[in-house]
Amino acid sequence: MTNFTSNSKFYKLFFCSLIILFGSCSSDEGKDESGTTPEVNETLHLAFKTPDWERYINCDRLDLFPNAVNDTTYTVSxxxxxxxxxxxxxYPxxxxxxxxxxxLSKHKIMEYGSNNEPFQFSQKLPLDGNSIDDTTKRLVSSEGQSDTxxxxxxxxxxxxxxxxxxxFRVQCKYEMKTYLINTPETIKKITGTFAFKVRVSKK
Structure with a gap:
């Protein structure tokens, strides 16, 4: 069983975001068929698929607390x-x-760590399963909003x-373009889904 620990990381816009380490499970997320209503597993998770590898990460133990980006938006990491x-x-x-x-509304993919509006998503991950411990081989999301x-x-x-x-539980499906940090001309498409438990201010 993977051990769970926590640490902290400074948010790009000088906000402190909570970084919680969560474990991986062995199953893979099913691929959605294009042209149909997207289905996302209700189980708390994050799934990603690149041209080189894919993983389904169980987030049952992930306990996220929000950090304010601005007057209208929280972020979790x-x-x-x-x-x-x-x-x-x-998110709001x-x-x-x-x-x-x-x-089914669609929102912008952001440069890694630059989220500033509700329902934006960004991420960083290894190039492939053999690069997990090689920090020079990291894919990071590029800002954009389009059909892909x-x-x-x-x-x-x-x-x-x-x-x-x-x-609340929020379920999303995403597609993004990423680039390799040390060689930005290397572009990789990533698709995936997630379901997170998030906290919002009461009104």
């Missing part, structure tokens, strides 16, 4: 101990806003109330 994948996901601070999220660059909100569900927060 975490890193996988087993795959070295790191993500940033942003206000619970009244997240419940009004337009299902997006983060799509598939479902939002209220889960429970806490003293300071309302807790």
């Amino acid at each position: 975490a890193s996988s101990e087993s795959t070295r994948e790191t993500f940033y996901f942003s 601070k206000d619970s009244s806003k997240i419940v009004k999220a337009k299902i 660059e997006y983060n799509q909100v598939v479902a939002v569900k209220y889960l429970k109330s806490e003293s300071n927060y309302a807790v």
Whole structure:
């Protein structure tokens, strides 16, 4: 069983984002058929698929607490101990806003760590399964929004109330272009899904 630890990382816009290490499971996420309503597993997870490798990461133990990016947006971030994948996901601070999220709406993919509006997604991960410990071989997301660059909100569900927060599960499907840090001309397409449990301010 993978051990779970936590540390912290400074957010690009001088905000501190919580980095929580979470474990990987062995199963792979199924591929969605194009032209159909996207289906995303309700189980808390993050899945990615590149031309060179793919993983489905179990996020059941991932306990994310938000950090404010601006007056309207929270961000959460975490890193996988087993795959070295790191993500940033942003969403509305206000619970009244997240419940009004337009299902199947598409949002911008951001340069890694640069999220500044709700429902944006960015990530960094190794080039392939053999590069996990080689920090010079990292793919990072490029900013963009098009038919092949997006983060799509598939479902939002209220889960429970806490003293300071309302807790929701957000399910998304994404496609993005990434580049290799040391050789930016190397472009890789990544597709995947995720379902995260997030906290928003009560209203």
